[in-house]
Amino acid sequence: MTNQIKTIGVIGSGQMGSGIAQVCAAAGFKVWLYDIAHEQLQKAHKNIERSLEKLAEKKKITTEQLHQTVLRLNITSEIKDLKEFDFCIEAVTENAGLKAKIFKQLDETTPPETILASNTSSIPILEIAQVTKRPDKVIGMHFMNPVPLMECIEVICGETTSAETLATTLDLAKKMGKTPVTVKDSPGFVVNRILAPMLNEAVWCLEKGLSSKEDIDLAMKLSCNFPMGPLTLADFIGLDTCLFILEVMHRDLKDDKFKPCPLLKKYVEEGKLGRKTGEGFFKYLVR
Ligand SMILES: NC(=O)c1ccc[n+]([C@@H]2O[C@H](COP(=O)([O-])OP(=O)(O)OC[C@H]3O[C@@H](n4cnc5c(N)ncnc54)[C@H](O)[C@@H]3O)[C@@H](O)[C@H]2O)c1
Structure with a gap:
């Protein structure tokens, strides 16, 4: 369950990945944000800081929470750092081939018990799960944009996703202050x-x-x-x-x-x- 989750890896630092990294760090998890594009990572880090500053200005978080959140956030463009995460959330470009490649890499580099979630907007979770040797630990976690402000997360179980993976993911979504809604695995799910x-x-x-x-x-x-x-x-x-x-x-x-x-x-x-x-x-x- 989520009390065993300490470190979260977020793959892809575009608009969604940066928002997901922010809410994970704000919820108290140590976060590693990975992207192939170094410049994009720098931009993501700046955008997260700016977003946290805005929240502090509006008194939604304290200055201390802002600093602690930034301290929990690490960025990397080194693929070798993709390991030792307790939970992983992939948010790279919406392309089935690319996601399959990333999930194969994550399957090889992370501990076998790590849950691998995809923020895909449309690609069936079963299709992604099947490229790994742990299809029971692959799940959809479809955040909404902008992530720090939008409350809903669509949670999607593929045919192979286990009940334990679902329970951990629902619990994690709630720890991030979000409301998870469980939907069936079908292209585009419900929202899209x-x-x-x-x-x-x-x-x-x-x-x-x-x-x-x-x-x-x-x-x-x-x-x-x-x-x-x-x-x-x-x-x-x-x-x-x-x-x-x-x-x-x-x-x-x-x-x-x-x-x-x-x-x-x-x-x-x-x-x-x-x-x-x-x-x-x-x-x-x-x-
Ligand atoms: N934009 C939205 O409103 C929205 C909402 C919900 C879900 N999503 C989903 O989230 C995912 C990302 O969307 P986005 O809007 O953040 O896109 P984006 O274009 O802003 O970011 C995609 C990121 O993926 C990175 N990337 C590409 N190839 C990579 C690789 N091989 N390794 C590591 N990183 C790589 C890019 O450098 C880029 O930073 C997609 O699956 C999309 O469908 C998007």
């Missing part, structure tokens, strides 16, 4: 099965010229009481991630309602991935 087609439809509305990007967002914000419009939300998620999610669901569920809009593909091909690259449907300041 509902959300991704809606975001895709907003892109279709733009492609068909039904309204301007600003007005599509404004209409949905004011009509559905959404905190932000769907095109802004797609930019926040990352247009590459939105495309990967739709492609997985379209391929695996064999339903054209998940077919990505060509305009979404065009943005990704042009490298306009949303907030993380400074431009998607809208423009952003990159930090």
Whole structure:
């Protein structure tokens, strides 16, 4: 159970990995954040510090908690450091081949009892679990973006995931101050099965010229009481991630309602991935 968990490895330091590392460190765990890109790791460390400073300014955490959280956080771009974690959370790019490679590496380097969780948005957990020699200890832990602020974690058991792995993961999610919701292992799970087609439809509305990007967002914000419009939300998620999610669901569920809009593909091909690259449907300041 989680009282045996002291050290957590987080693989991938993009928007999700950095947020996950922050909440794990804030919950009292020693964290190692790994990424292949050294520059991205430095950026992630700065973003975590900035996020903690904001929380301290808003008096949601004390200055002492801020310092202690930063002290528990380590970064590495050395693959050899991927060992001796009690629990691992993978948050690399949404690509099945890449995730399979990472899970094979984690299976070889971490102790056999370590639970390996994936933050995948859409790829079935069974598919990931099958590349390891410990499919009973592989589980889905789908955090929401931005991780420090969003309360829900979708927890997904593959056919091979054990009851003990599920119990430990649910307990860990609660220790992070989150509310876990258990869902079945199916492409896109529940949240993205509902959300991704809606975001895709907003892109279709733009492609068909039904309204301007600003007005599509404004209409949905004011009509559905959404905190932000769907095109802004797609930019926040990352247009590459939105495309990967739709492609997985379209391929695996064999339903054209998940077919990505060509305009979404065009943005990704042009490298306009949303907030993380400074431009998607809208423009952003990159930090
Ligand atoms: N963006 C969202 O809103 C959101 C929400 C929930 C889940 N997710 C999922 O989280 C995962 C990451 O998404 P993100 O938005 O953080 O993407 P991102 O593009 O911000 O970050 C991906 C990170 O993976 C790293 N990476 C790539 N190859 C690697 C390798 N071989 N070894 C180590 N690191 C490697 C990249 O350097 C990058 O830092 C995806 O599976 C995505 O589907 C995303």
